[in-house]
Amino acid sequence: MREKTRELTCVVCPMSCRARVVFEGGEVIAVKGVGCPRGEAYARGEVMAPVRDFFTTVRVRGGKFSMLPVRTTMPVPKERVMDIAVELSKITVEAPVKLGQVIMRDILNLNVDVIATRALDVV
Secondary structure, three states: OOOEEEEEEOOOOOOOOEEEEEEEOOEEEEEEOOOOHHHHHHHHHHHHOOEEOOEEEEEEEOEOOOEEEEEEOOOEEHHHHHHHHHHHHOOEEEOOEOOOOEEEOOHHHOOOOEEEOOOEOEO
16 A cells, blocks of 8 residues: 555644655554644644534524534544534524534434534523
8 A cells, every 4th residue: 555645734732743644545644743642643633533512503493592612522434524504404402502512413324423512591
């Protein structure tokens, strides 16, 4: 197999190190250019299995506002972000909603819940 290199900017801290990840056959061989262990872990993960924090809004019925901000309880696979958005676009939540309330459990069987990021009272 042939060795490949990918360059990326670490986003773990404000230093924004320019990482160079060397990998071959689905395995990281080396990470260069990062200034800390967290940066190395980020670079390895971004190359092998990238994840993203996910935030959006869902519709609300009977609430003070018509939209509710929500987020996933942990980062989700990057390739599933649009699938999650489509799934959440299909739902409408009934007010009232409590801060941290689970809006959807185990979305798309990813072992990740979607929770409210604010409380929302009834009109």
